[in-house]
Amino acid sequence: MSSIAVLPRPDVEYTLQNVPAELAVPPQSPWHRLWNHDGLRRTLVVAAFLLLWEIIARIQNNDLMLPTFGQTALALVDGFRTGELPAKAAISLSLLLKGYATGVACAFVLTSLAVATRWGRDLLFTLTAMLNPLPPIALLPLALLWFGLGQGSMVFVLVHSVLWPLALATLTGFQSVPATLRMAGRNYGLTGTRYVLHLLIPAALPSILSGLKIGWAFAWRTLIAAELVFGASSGKGGLGWYIFQNRNELYTDKVFAGLAVVIAIGLAVDLLVFGTLEKLTVRRWGTQH
Numbered sequence: 001m002s003s004i005a006v007l008p009r010p011d012v013e014y015t016l017q018n019v020p021a022e023l024a025v026p027p028q029s030p031w032h033r034l035w036n037h038d039g040l041r042r043t044l045v046v047a048a049f050l051l052l053w054e055i056i057a058r059i060q061n062n063d064l065m066l067p068t069f070g071q072t073a074l075a076l077v078d079g080f081r082t083g084e085l086p087a088k089a090a091i092s093l094s095l096l097l098k099g100y101a102t103g104v105a106c107a108f109v110l111t112s113l114a115v116a117t118r119w120g121r122d123l124l125f126t127l128t129a130m131l132n133p134l135p136p137i138a139l140l141p142l143a144l145l146w147f148g149l150g151q152g153s154m155v156f157v158l159v160h161s162v163l164w165p166l167a168l169a170t171l172t173g174f175q176s177v178p179a180t181l182r183m184a185g186r187n188y189g190l191t192g193t194r195y196v197l198h199l200l201i202p203a204a205l206p207s208i209l210s211g212l213k214i215g216w217a218f219a220w221r222t223l224i225a226a227e228l229v230f231g232a233s234s235g236k237g238g239l240g241w242y243i244f245q246n247r248n249e250l251y252t253d254k255v256f257a258g259l260a261v262v263i264a265i266g267l268a269v270d271l272l273v274f275g276t277l278e279k280l281t282v283r284r285w286g287t288q289h
Contacts, residue, residue, distance in 0.1 A: 067253040075253040076260055085242070085261055092223060092238030093265070095151060099158020100219050104212070106159060107166040112196055114167075115174050124167060132164035136222045140230060154226055161222040162215035169211025173204025205281055213274050220266055 050069050057068040067075075079085035110127075113120030136157040143153035177200055185199040201208065227240025237245070239258055246254035 064250060064252055067256060071253045072256040072260065075251075076257040079254065079257050079261075085239075085257070088237065088239045088242045088258075089261055089265065092227065092240070095154050095238065096158065096219055096223050098151070099155040099223070100162055100216065102155060103159040103162025103215060103219070104166060107163050107170060107211075107215075110163075110167050111170040111174065112193075114171055115196060115200065116192070124171065128164050128168055131160065132168070134160075136161040136218070137225050137229065140226055144230070153230070154223065157222055157226055158219050161218040165218060166208075166211040166215040169207050169214065170204065173207025173211075174200050176207065177203040209274065209278060209281070213270065216269060216274070217266070220262075220269075224262055 054069045057066045060066055063071065076085070110120070110124050114124040115121075139157050139160055140153065143156040147153045147156055181199065181203060185195055190199055223238070224240040224243075227238050228244050239262055243255050243258040243262075246252075246258065
């Protein structure tokens, strides 16, 4: 029996030399590569906003209503030089971490119960439907009655702002885990806490990270608003109290400086903390793009 030689199909052999000129991708110039950088474009947007701010403030020529960007920058530098702004930021962040950590722990407990039992699911759905639409700042008067004029009141409203959005996002992520993956975990003997830690949480991590980011944003906004309304906690005021005090004393440039620190902290946490966490987990694993 003679052997038949199998020749390669010419229609599936491609080389770089055979690529038509109209299909070849031309090399990008350094300017195009620079313009395609997300950080540069966002920096230009911020620079345009600051320039517009400076122009409007100079046209209005009323420092009490709208100080210029230069005046705000000087107030910001002065606040850091005296140490007042770092001290206020440290007070706010310490309160935020306490409330945020407590809210995250409570959310995972409720979500684990909801996954494990039917009554836990009913409990979470009922409490979420009742309390999630309730603004956290609306609970501040009750918190003052229950916990007094201290950090307990602030932590209570922060837990409320973190708990429900994180619990909803986590439960949604758990429910979106494919049935095939669930069955595989059961076949490997995963039950109870091991089933949640080793299967559900890694599979639902994109939704959990989204809930953590939403909970952080809600908690940060709630804390600043509570400090504006409630003021100093245990004789110590944070960034919200700093803004409120300077507004009463008509130091509008310091008010804008305090707002700038609030924005900077929010951006830093979102980009450095959550951005890094996403790169190391869900983007590296290919579950999020």
